[in-house]
Amino acid sequence: MKLTKFVATLALTLGIAGAAAAQQMQAPPQGDQVDQLDxxxxxxxxxxxxIRGLLDEAERQLAPKEQEAQALxxxxxEYVxxxxDENAIRQDAARLGDLTGEITAETVLxxxxxxxxxxxxxxQRLDEAIAQQQQQMQDLQDQMQQQGGEQPAQPIQ
Known part of the structure:
Protein backbone atom coordinates (compact mmCIF):
# COMPACT_ATOMS: atom_id res chain seq x y z
CA MET A 1 0.00 0.00 0.00
CA LYS A 2 1.43 3.40 -0.91
CA LEU A 3 2.45 5.60 2.01
CA THR A 4 0.00 8.34 1.03
CA LYS A 5 -2.84 5.85 0.83
CA PHE A 6 -1.84 4.43 4.20
CA VAL A 7 -1.74 7.87 5.82
CA ALA A 8 -5.09 8.82 4.32
CA THR A 9 -6.61 5.49 5.34
CA LEU A 10 -5.27 5.83 8.83
CA ALA A 11 -6.54 9.38 9.17
CA LEU A 12 -9.96 8.45 7.86
CA THR A 13 -10.22 5.21 9.80
CA LEU A 14 -8.97 6.47 13.11
CA GLY A 15 -10.05 10.08 12.88
CA ILE A 16 -6.52 11.34 13.32
CA ALA A 17 -6.11 14.82 11.91
CA GLY A 18 -2.89 16.21 10.52
CA ALA A 19 0.43 14.70 9.66
CA ALA A 20 1.69 14.44 13.24
CA ALA A 21 4.60 12.23 14.09
CA ALA A 22 3.58 8.78 15.23
CA GLN A 23 4.46 9.42 18.83
CA GLN A 24 2.27 12.52 18.86
CA MET A 25 -0.83 10.92 17.35
CA GLN A 26 -3.82 11.15 19.62
CA ALA A 27 -6.97 9.38 18.49
CA PRO A 28 -10.46 10.44 19.57
CA PRO A 29 -12.43 8.15 21.86
CA GLN A 30 -13.06 4.75 20.26
CA GLY A 31 -16.83 5.16 20.07
CA ASP A 32 -16.39 8.11 17.76
CA GLN A 33 -14.04 6.15 15.52
CA VAL A 34 -16.29 3.13 15.27
CA ASP A 35 -19.35 5.33 14.73
CA GLN A 36 -17.57 7.13 11.89
CA LEU A 37 -16.61 3.85 10.29
CA ASP A 38 -20.14 2.54 10.74
CA ILE A 51 -12.95 -3.08 15.89
CA ARG A 52 -13.65 -1.76 19.40
CA GLY A 53 -11.60 -4.64 20.80
CA LEU A 54 -8.74 -3.90 18.42
CA LEU A 55 -8.78 -0.22 19.34
CA ASP A 56 -8.88 -0.98 23.06
CA GLU A 57 -5.92 -3.34 22.77
CA ALA A 58 -3.95 -0.86 20.66
CA GLU A 59 -4.63 1.91 23.17
CA ARG A 60 -3.37 -0.29 26.03
CA GLN A 61 -0.19 -1.02 24.09
CA LEU A 62 0.44 2.42 22.62
CA ALA A 63 -0.43 4.77 25.50
CA PRO A 64 2.65 3.98 27.62
CA LYS A 65 4.91 4.19 24.57
CA GLU A 66 3.43 7.54 23.54
CA GLN A 67 3.87 8.88 27.08
CA GLU A 68 7.48 7.75 27.17
CA ALA A 69 8.12 9.30 23.75
CA GLN A 70 6.65 12.63 24.89
CA ALA A 71 8.79 12.55 28.04
CA LEU A 72 11.88 11.84 25.96
CA GLU A 78 16.06 20.39 28.20
CA TYR A 79 19.51 19.28 27.03
CA VAL A 80 19.87 22.27 24.74
CA ASP A 85 25.66 16.01 27.59
CA GLU A 86 26.22 14.39 24.20
CA ASN A 87 25.97 10.84 25.53
CA ALA A 88 22.65 11.52 27.24
CA ILE A 89 21.31 13.23 24.12
CA ARG A 90 22.32 10.34 21.88
CA GLN A 91 20.96 7.74 24.31
CA ASP A 92 17.58 9.47 24.66
CA ALA A 93 17.40 10.16 20.91
CA ALA A 94 18.10 6.50 20.16
CA ARG A 95 15.38 5.39 22.58
CA LEU A 96 12.97 7.90 21.02
CA GLY A 97 13.79 6.45 17.60
CA ASP A 98 13.13 2.94 18.87
CA LEU A 99 9.81 4.01 20.39
CA THR A 100 8.79 5.80 17.22
CA GLY A 101 9.50 2.62 15.25
CA GLU A 102 7.49 0.52 17.72
CA ILE A 103 4.57 2.96 17.63
CA THR A 104 4.65 3.06 13.83
CA ALA A 105 4.70 -0.74 13.60
CA GLU A 106 1.78 -1.07 16.02
CA THR A 107 -0.16 1.58 14.10
CA VAL A 108 0.38 -0.22 10.78
CA LEU A 109 -0.60 -3.53 12.38
CA GLN A 124 -13.88 -0.60 -1.91
CA ARG A 125 -16.07 2.07 -0.29
CA LEU A 126 -13.20 3.01 2.00
CA ASP A 127 -10.82 3.29 -0.97
CA GLU A 128 -13.32 5.55 -2.73
CA ALA A 129 -13.70 7.74 0.36
CA ILE A 130 -9.92 7.98 0.67
CA ALA A 131 -9.58 8.96 -2.99
CA GLN A 132 -12.24 11.63 -2.52
CA GLN A 133 -10.51 12.93 0.61
CA GLN A 134 -7.14 13.03 -1.17
CA GLN A 135 -8.69 14.96 -4.06
CA GLN A 136 -10.24 17.45 -1.65
CA MET A 137 -6.89 17.91 0.07
CA GLN A 138 -5.17 18.43 -3.27
CA ASP A 139 -7.83 20.93 -4.34
CA LEU A 140 -7.35 22.83 -1.08
CA GLN A 141 -3.58 22.88 -1.53
CA ASP A 142 -3.98 24.10 -5.11
CA GLN A 143 -6.36 26.82 -3.95
CA MET A 144 -3.98 27.93 -1.21
CA GLN A 145 -1.07 28.08 -3.67
CA GLN A 146 -3.14 30.15 -6.08
CA GLN A 147 -4.13 32.56 -3.34
CA GLY A 148 -0.53 32.80 -2.16
CA GLY A 149 0.70 33.47 -5.68
CA GLU A 150 -1.79 36.25 -6.31
CA GLN A 151 -0.83 38.32 -3.26
CA PRO A 152 1.66 41.10 -3.96
CA ALA A 153 5.02 40.72 -2.25
CA GLN A 154 5.48 42.91 0.80
CA PRO A 155 8.79 44.77 1.05
CA ILE A 156 11.00 43.72 3.92
CA GLN A 157 11.59 46.57 6.32
Missing amino acids: QLLDLDENQQQE QARLG GPDF LQSRIEAVFTDEQR
Whole structure:
Protein backbone atom coordinates (compact mmCIF):
# COMPACT_ATOMS: atom_id res chain seq x y z
CA MET A 1 0.00 0.00 0.00
CA LYS A 2 1.43 3.40 -0.91
CA LEU A 3 2.45 5.60 2.01
CA THR A 4 0.00 8.34 1.03
CA LYS A 5 -2.84 5.85 0.83
CA PHE A 6 -1.84 4.43 4.20
CA VAL A 7 -1.74 7.87 5.82
CA ALA A 8 -5.09 8.82 4.32
CA THR A 9 -6.61 5.49 5.34
CA LEU A 10 -5.27 5.83 8.83
CA ALA A 11 -6.54 9.38 9.17
CA LEU A 12 -9.96 8.45 7.86
CA THR A 13 -10.22 5.21 9.80
CA LEU A 14 -8.97 6.47 13.11
CA GLY A 15 -10.05 10.08 12.88
CA ILE A 16 -6.52 11.34 13.32
CA ALA A 17 -6.11 14.82 11.91
CA GLY A 18 -2.89 16.21 10.52
CA ALA A 19 0.43 14.70 9.66
CA ALA A 20 1.69 14.44 13.24
CA ALA A 21 4.60 12.23 14.09
CA ALA A 22 3.58 8.78 15.23
CA GLN A 23 4.46 9.42 18.83
CA GLN A 24 2.27 12.52 18.86
CA MET A 25 -0.83 10.92 17.35
CA GLN A 26 -3.82 11.15 19.62
CA ALA A 27 -6.97 9.38 18.49
CA PRO A 28 -10.46 10.44 19.57
CA PRO A 29 -12.43 8.15 21.86
CA GLN A 30 -13.06 4.75 20.26
CA GLY A 31 -16.83 5.16 20.07
CA ASP A 32 -16.39 8.11 17.76
CA GLN A 33 -14.04 6.15 15.52
CA VAL A 34 -16.29 3.13 15.27
CA ASP A 35 -19.35 5.33 14.73
CA GLN A 36 -17.57 7.13 11.89
CA LEU A 37 -16.61 3.85 10.29
CA ASP A 38 -20.14 2.54 10.74
CA GLN A 39 -21.61 5.60 9.02
CA LEU A 40 -19.17 5.25 6.15
CA LEU A 41 -19.15 1.46 5.73
CA ASP A 42 -22.37 0.23 7.37
CA LEU A 43 -20.63 -2.15 9.77
CA ASP A 44 -22.55 -5.00 11.36
CA GLU A 45 -22.58 -5.44 15.14
CA ASN A 46 -19.85 -8.11 15.11
CA GLN A 47 -17.56 -5.85 13.07
CA GLN A 48 -18.17 -2.96 15.45
CA GLN A 49 -17.34 -5.11 18.48
CA GLU A 50 -14.22 -6.53 16.85
CA ILE A 51 -12.95 -3.08 15.89
CA ARG A 52 -13.65 -1.76 19.40
CA GLY A 53 -11.60 -4.64 20.80
CA LEU A 54 -8.74 -3.90 18.42
CA LEU A 55 -8.78 -0.22 19.34
CA ASP A 56 -8.88 -0.98 23.06
CA GLU A 57 -5.92 -3.34 22.77
CA ALA A 58 -3.95 -0.86 20.66
CA GLU A 59 -4.63 1.91 23.17
CA ARG A 60 -3.37 -0.29 26.03
CA GLN A 61 -0.19 -1.02 24.09
CA LEU A 62 0.44 2.42 22.62
CA ALA A 63 -0.43 4.77 25.50
CA PRO A 64 2.65 3.98 27.62
CA LYS A 65 4.91 4.19 24.57
CA GLU A 66 3.43 7.54 23.54
CA GLN A 67 3.87 8.88 27.08
CA GLU A 68 7.48 7.75 27.17
CA ALA A 69 8.12 9.30 23.75
CA GLN A 70 6.65 12.63 24.89
CA ALA A 71 8.79 12.55 28.04
CA LEU A 72 11.88 11.84 25.96
CA GLN A 73 11.08 14.71 23.61
CA ALA A 74 10.72 17.06 26.57
CA ARG A 75 13.96 15.82 28.12
CA LEU A 76 15.81 16.25 24.82
CA GLY A 77 14.63 19.85 24.74
CA GLU A 78 16.06 20.39 28.20
CA TYR A 79 19.51 19.28 27.03
CA VAL A 80 19.87 22.27 24.74
CA GLY A 81 22.46 24.66 26.08
CA PRO A 82 26.17 25.26 26.41
CA ASP A 83 26.60 22.51 29.04
CA PHE A 84 25.09 19.70 26.93
CA ASP A 85 25.66 16.01 27.59
CA GLU A 86 26.22 14.39 24.20
CA ASN A 87 25.97 10.84 25.53
CA ALA A 88 22.65 11.52 27.24
CA ILE A 89 21.31 13.23 24.12
CA ARG A 90 22.32 10.34 21.88
CA GLN A 91 20.96 7.74 24.31
CA ASP A 92 17.58 9.47 24.66
CA ALA A 93 17.40 10.16 20.91
CA ALA A 94 18.10 6.50 20.16
CA ARG A 95 15.38 5.39 22.58
CA LEU A 96 12.97 7.90 21.02
CA GLY A 97 13.79 6.45 17.60
CA ASP A 98 13.13 2.94 18.87
CA LEU A 99 9.81 4.01 20.39
CA THR A 100 8.79 5.80 17.22
CA GLY A 101 9.50 2.62 15.25
CA GLU A 102 7.49 0.52 17.72
CA ILE A 103 4.57 2.96 17.63
CA THR A 104 4.65 3.06 13.83
CA ALA A 105 4.70 -0.74 13.60
CA GLU A 106 1.78 -1.07 16.02
CA THR A 107 -0.16 1.58 14.10
CA VAL A 108 0.38 -0.22 10.78
CA LEU A 109 -0.60 -3.53 12.38
CA LEU A 110 -3.74 -1.94 13.84
CA GLN A 111 -4.68 -0.53 10.45
CA SER A 112 -4.17 -3.93 8.85
CA ARG A 113 -6.21 -5.69 11.52
CA ILE A 114 -9.05 -3.20 11.14
CA GLU A 115 -9.06 -3.55 7.36
CA ALA A 116 -9.16 -7.34 7.75
CA VAL A 117 -12.53 -6.93 9.52
CA PHE A 118 -14.07 -5.24 6.46
CA THR A 119 -15.73 -7.02 3.57
CA ASP A 120 -14.41 -6.50 0.04
CA GLU A 121 -17.29 -4.11 -0.64
CA GLN A 122 -16.50 -2.10 2.48
CA ARG A 123 -12.82 -1.89 1.50
CA GLN A 124 -13.88 -0.60 -1.91
CA ARG A 125 -16.07 2.07 -0.29
CA LEU A 126 -13.20 3.01 2.00
CA ASP A 127 -10.82 3.29 -0.97
CA GLU A 128 -13.32 5.55 -2.73
CA ALA A 129 -13.70 7.74 0.36
CA ILE A 130 -9.92 7.98 0.67
CA ALA A 131 -9.58 8.96 -2.99
CA GLN A 132 -12.24 11.63 -2.52
CA GLN A 133 -10.51 12.93 0.61
CA GLN A 134 -7.14 13.03 -1.17
CA GLN A 135 -8.69 14.96 -4.06
CA GLN A 136 -10.24 17.45 -1.65
CA MET A 137 -6.89 17.91 0.07
CA GLN A 138 -5.17 18.43 -3.27
CA ASP A 139 -7.83 20.93 -4.34
CA LEU A 140 -7.35 22.83 -1.08
CA GLN A 141 -3.58 22.88 -1.53
CA ASP A 142 -3.98 24.10 -5.11
CA GLN A 143 -6.36 26.82 -3.95
CA MET A 144 -3.98 27.93 -1.21
CA GLN A 145 -1.07 28.08 -3.67
CA GLN A 146 -3.14 30.15 -6.08
CA GLN A 147 -4.13 32.56 -3.34
CA GLY A 148 -0.53 32.80 -2.16
CA GLY A 149 0.70 33.47 -5.68
CA GLU A 150 -1.79 36.25 -6.31
CA GLN A 151 -0.83 38.32 -3.26
CA PRO A 152 1.66 41.10 -3.96
CA ALA A 153 5.02 40.72 -2.25
CA GLN A 154 5.48 42.91 0.80
CA PRO A 155 8.79 44.77 1.05
CA ILE A 156 11.00 43.72 3.92
CA GLN A 157 11.59 46.57 6.32
